[in-house]
């Protein structure tokens with residue numbers, strides 16, 4: 001499942017990267033193309049105006065000749081010349097002229113004949129006759145044409161004298177130099193896309209795997225938690241069912257036997273109820289990552305009340321429960337949560353301390369922290385178990401846990417309740433001699 005998500009994230013990442021590169025490339029291309037076009041058109045307007053000025057006399061002469069019925073000297077390049085060498089040389093010159101971006105200009109009289117040109121180089125398709133016809137009709141024609149695979153921007157407009165059209169002018173310039181910039185943008189965008197595709201997929205895959213790791217670990221923890229919880233719930237259910245079947249199978253049970261069987265059922269139901277409420281509490285704490293700070297808690301009072309609460313149990317078990325104050329301590333935290341943590345520690349201390357033992361509570365200050373310690377003279381905890389007893393469902397001694405303790409959730413709940421109060425819980429223990437669990441709080 002996580003591999004599929006990683007793959008999808010990697011692809012999504014690649015798509016986003018490629019999309020961004022393509023969008024930026026296209027936007028730059030269109031912007032540049034538009035800018036080049038407007039700049040070229042402005043330049044052509046200027047060149048056209050200069051050419052008209054330069055050729056004013058030529059146009060006036062041509063006009064006078066036309067009025068007198070004469071014909072113009074022809075610069076028409078569509079005709080005659082049979083010399084192949086000349087042709088080739090001219091073609092090269094034409095290409096050069098177009099690629100240089102220099103001005104190409106033709107002055108045209110009212111007959112549509114060329115009366116003046118800037119350079120003696122013939123360029124195929126130029127001057128462009130249909131545009132000249134339209135210019136002689138009064139229109140300004142701006143267009144882009146293609147010659148020898150090169151693009152030329154062309155402007156054709158009428159030439160006026162005293163408000164009357166006396167000819168036309170056609171100026172052009174090769175777009176080559178400007179289009180090199182466009183080509184560069186185009187190819188760098190394509191290069192960026194290829195590179196983006198090559199890099200974005202593996203980096204996306206790597207990133208997705210990396211960011212997925214904590215999620216995967218949390219998911220694995222959750223799965224193990226659910227499996228453990230189901231397992232823990234199955235045990236009392238199996239026992240309850242066994243008792244019910246036993247009663248069903250044995251109609252001649254005595255009152256005493258029936259009573260014992262029902263007592264077992266009630267005990268197992270109670271244990272299940274306890275387990276379910278522990279699970280619910282852990283689930284709620286996981287969900288909200290609760291923060292329980294804000295109350296001033298008198299740890300001496302917490303300890304004194306706990307001693308009172310557990311006094312009858314202590315008497316029943318033959319364990320001495322005492323309260324020993326080294327110094328008063330006020331913690332910053334939550335009173336109800338602290339009471340619950342102390343109850344968990346005392347439950348454990350009673351569960352793992354044999355009759356004749358001793359359990360002591362002590363509040364005080366340690367390294368700037370307000371502390372509350374629960375010490376017992378019980379069976380103690382081995383060093384390897386000390387690392388693990390705070391894990392969910394961990395029980396140090398499975399053989400005796402079902403009779404003496406819960407499902408191994410008490411200390412996990414205590415740890416989370418302490419974390420929710422910015423506090424922590426530590427253990428010191430010697431197998432056979434006893435254990436001390438200490439709660440450390442921020443001091444008020």
Ligand code: ADP
Pocket residue numbers: 348349352376378379380381389390394395396397401405406407408409410411412435
């Ligand atoms: P449980 O429900 O089994 O008590 P806990 O999380 O409270 O679960 O405790 C986990 C394990 O830590 C216990 O199974 C036990 O082995 C060990 N433990 C906890 N408190 C004590 C103690 N005071 N003395 C000895 N062992 C303890």
